[in-house]
Amino acid sequence: MKLLLIEDNAAMQTTLQRSFQRRGIQVVPCTDGARALDRWRASVPDVVLLDLSLPGLDGLQVLTQARAEGLRTPVLILTARGTVGDRILGLNSGADDYLPKPFDLDELEARIRALARRRELPGTSDTAAPAFAGLSVDGPSGAVCLNGTPMELTPREAAMLRALLARPGQALAKERLVETVFPGEAVQADAIEVVAYRLRKRLAATGVQLVTLRGLGYLLKAAA
Template sequence: MKVLLIEDHEAMQATLRRSLERGGGVQVLCCGDGARALERWRASCPDVVLLDLGLPGRDGLQVLADARAEGLRTPVLILTARGTVGDRVLGLNTGADDYLPKPFDLDELEARLRALARRGGAPADGPGSFMGLQVDGDSGAVYHRGEALELPPREAALLRALLARPGQAVAKERLLALVFADEPEVLPDAIEVVAYRLRKKLARTGARIVTLRGLGYLLKADDGSTATSPAAG
């Protein structure tokens, strides 16, 4: 589950990010500027938006109103110190899906976010799934938010291996054995070519393959940096 946290208080950002990501299966992206929030929302394609109202640059309610007018249907949970009934009604009428006043319980916040993700059709990440990518246990096909990815067999095998342990390094030797099981004499550098091709096909999914020199590869949330070339390993 990918959460976009739109909150300008840096300490609150850090606390919420750490708390939501502690159990795994949740990736938190942050934005602290109301003027850039809508751009970040469009670019990140989150499963849920956690929105503070008191933002610099543009008020949170205006960000929400603009997003809904633009057709962005991502579930939104408003998180704010404005706790009156009138504020809650205004937020919900503007297009929010839920409302949690500060101070709040972190476990309740996480439960509400997961409920909104399920309501919005985003599966909570579990074994074999990450950032909307999911492996069909019967066919071995890989889907992104319900749409099958058209991958050659070797790229699909590499992605399945990385999805089994998202966020953790998988040794190059192990990947080589899994991806080239029918070619025991293949050169080790062959896995780099497969990883390079797969990186390009994952560019719009929110997931990225990272090379860890001397360790292997891992799958992580895309932070917007440039993927390495096959020559870089």
């Protein structure tokens, strides 16, 4: 089993990584919220263990953006924010489980393994990821495929395409796409135009068009 551990406390991260590896769980560590989504897309984890207090983007922002992109990996929030309101907010943002600090390591492992088992049950996998006109998103990896074959896309191109695939035929504003494609980065809204230009070239032979709607944003349209 592969676990993506998103935790900025170095001592906590080291302790958890060593403990889980001794228990046969492969751990991919990440300390920065702004980089967490890239690790999530690249590592294809079975479960994500997510702290809320992170530099760059906080944990709830990471989780909200991941779900918006179609990343459906089960998430267990592990945090010192343990009030009922915090738990409700985390679960409503797309978390599957919530364990406040301090915690018992055996209980944490049991909850992680339960999420991994649940993910493997019929009807709970990532097969319901967005799809449109031959384009689809592989839920576990986040890769965008054309007729089942992964496309060669940069991480930013893939992030933009996943966001658009979640709402094909509907315009997404530049500002929202900037937040998705450049998480935690201070860039101008026009930066998305460069990504859109490159993505449009990638889609040229797919039968799907990336359409610019002035004043509204971008949308995907099936070629006539």
